Amino acid sequence: MASGHISDIGCRFDPLDPSQADGRYALWAEAREHEPVFYSPKYDLWFVTRYHDVEAVLKDVSGFSKCDDFAPARPWPEEVQRELDKGYSWHYFLSNNDPPEHTPLKRVVTKAMSRRQTAAMEPRVRTIARELIDGFAPDGIAELGEKLAWPFPALVALELLGFPGEDMELLKTWGDEWVLLFSDAPVETEAMVAAAAQFVAxxxxxxxHLRDRERSPREDLLSHxxxxxxxxxxxxxxxxDIVNLPIQVMTAGHVTGTLLLLEELTELLDGPDLMADVRADPGKIPALVEEALRFEPPVHGTFIRALDDVEVGGVTIPADARVLLSYGSANHDPACFADPDTFAIDRPDVDRHLGFGKGTHYCSGxxxxRLEQRVALELLLERCPNLRRVEDRPPQRVRHMWLRGYESLWVQWDAPPASSPTGTPSPRRRT
Ligand code: HEM
Incomplete structure (x- = not known):
């Protein structure tokens, strides 16, 4: 896969080096300007950084394939593969599949998560968020990743699919083991074999659960x-064949939601004018969510494989090369967004962002x-006045090849007096 092309940026850039995390966008800017398509020898991976090139690759269904989206960072030891072979085919993961096979599967999931179906979930989504926030609002201090941003999208996904809420810890363990299988860091073979066994479980x-819904259908996504x-x-x-579809819905809709909520809160905490603006008019929350998806997309990029030698942005990517399309960089491309490094919730063109991808694999959820993010922010701002950072507890970033954002965020607020009623909606605060 390596070509004769020696890339300066490709040799310097290391997405897993924590010391490069803060300067990521400066590096993307340099790449867009000087080497918009570059090769990283360390990861044997091509990076595409300009918006229009990313868009062109996403459209080029004959030149590129998503069929091994879930390929491990390095080949699995034989024992791991043997363990995984005890389970079911990975072929029908949506993101691991191309049209024409992908098309009917996507249609099924999209139908179940239509605008109308989603809107009908709002009361339940609101109740889940309210119960979580009620649990910590009297404390005046919390790590919001643990208390809200992590459990909230997980509980919503469980409810949507129809898995029992009490299985959340079990599903968390399985989710963590699944992430371990794709870890970019070295992992002991024994631990990977255990993770593979957990995945099969x-x-x-x-x-x-699918067999149960076949016998007795309910109003949930599994039955659908x-x-x-x-x-x-x-x-x-x-x-x-379809056991992986619910797994994908569960995993795709979880950590992404965690990272996005913490990103939105980070922008609010760091921007007192923005916080005042949004508190005064919560109708601006949807615009804040879209801008956060542009500014710091949790899914920072996606893997795709070249099927042939393909020219992208004037560079030939060789057949069979693995490519990472950088949504993070594309979303900061000045050819597409004016003043891209400024967080501004009044951008007229924000809906061009790639925070949910684009085209065939556009996010089903x-x-x-959007509903989850809006509801969580509305309730949190309502219930937690004077929200501010806890200065001596800096947020922690995820270390990952294609996910980006904070996984923990300590905050404080003016807790209501102990006698305040909880569990009932209060009027929107207008400060
Ligand atoms: C803030 C939250 C979310 C973000 C940022 C996000 C982002 C994305 C992105 C960027 C993709 C496309 C990846 C690619 O181009 O390869 C995607 C795909 C997908 N997402 Fe989401 N997502 C979120 C929430 C959800 C939720 C709540 C669900 C379902 C409950 C969901 C289900 C899916 C599925 C099934 C796919 C695969 C679609 C396909 O391959 O055809 N996502 N998501």
């Missing part, structure tokens, strides 16, 4: 998937994600 758990599987003539699959 996750698949079996999902299959049991089973129904559509049998109803859609274009889908000729067994329940065993975008509407739900």
């Amino acid at each position: 996750f698949q079996n758990y999902v299959l049991d 998937l089973v129904r559509e599987l049998h109803a859609d003539p274009e889908i000729n699959l067994a329940l065993e 975008a509407q739900l994600a």
Whole structure:
């Protein structure tokens, strides 16, 4: 895969080096200007940094494939693969698949998560957020990752799919083990074999639930998937083939939501004018969410593989090369967004951002994600007046190849007196 092309930026850039995290956008800017498509020998990976090049690759379905989106950072030891082979095929993960196979599967998921279906979830989403916030609002201090940003999207996803809420810890363990399988850091083979076994347990758990919904359908996404599987003539699959669809919905809608909520709060905490503006008019929250998706997209990029030698931005990417399309860089491309390094919630063109991807693999949960973010921010600002950072506890970043953002954020606020009623909606604060 390596070509004769020696890239200066490719040799310097290391997305997993924490010391490069803060300067990431300066590096992307340099790349867009001088080497918009560059090769990293360390990761044997090509990076595409300009908006229009990223867009062109996403559209080029004959030149690129997503079929091994979930390839490990380095080949798995044989024992790991043997363990995974005890489970079910990875083929039908949405993000690991190309049209035409991808099309009917995506249709099923998209139908279940339409604008109308999502809007109908708002009361329940609001209750989940309110119960979590009620749990810590009287304390006046909290680490919001642990108390809200992590459990909230997880609980919503459990509810959407129809998994019992009490299985959350189990699903968290499985989710963590799944991440470990793709870790960019070195992991002991023994730990990876254990993670593979846990992943197979996750698949079996999902299959049991799918079989249950086949026998007794309910109003949940699992039942919908089973129904559509049998109803859609274009889908000729067994329940065993689709065990990974619910797993994908669960995992895709979780950490992404955590990172985005903490990013929005970081912008509010660091921008007193922005905080005042949004508190005065919570109707601006959706615009804040979109700008956060542009400014610091949690899914910072996506993997894709070149099927042939393909020219992108004047550079030939060789056949079979693995490519990372940088959504983070594309979202800061001045060719597309004016003054891109400023966080501004009144951008006329913000909806061009790639925070939910674009085209074939556009996020199936975008509407739900927007709803979750709006509701969480509305309730949090309402219940936690004078929200501010805890100075001696800096936020922690995730260390990851294609996820970006903070996974923890300590905040303080003026806690209400102990006698304040909880669990009931209060009027919107206008300060
Ligand atoms: C803030 C929250 C979220 C963000 C930032 C986000 C972002 C994304 C992005 C960028 C992609 C495309 C990846 C690519 O181009 O390869 C994607 C795909 C996907 N997302 Fe989301 N997502 C979020 C929430 C959700 C939620 C709540 C769900 C479902 C409950 C969900 C389900 C999916 C699925 C199923 C895909 C795969 C679609 C496909 O490959 O066709 N996401 N998401």
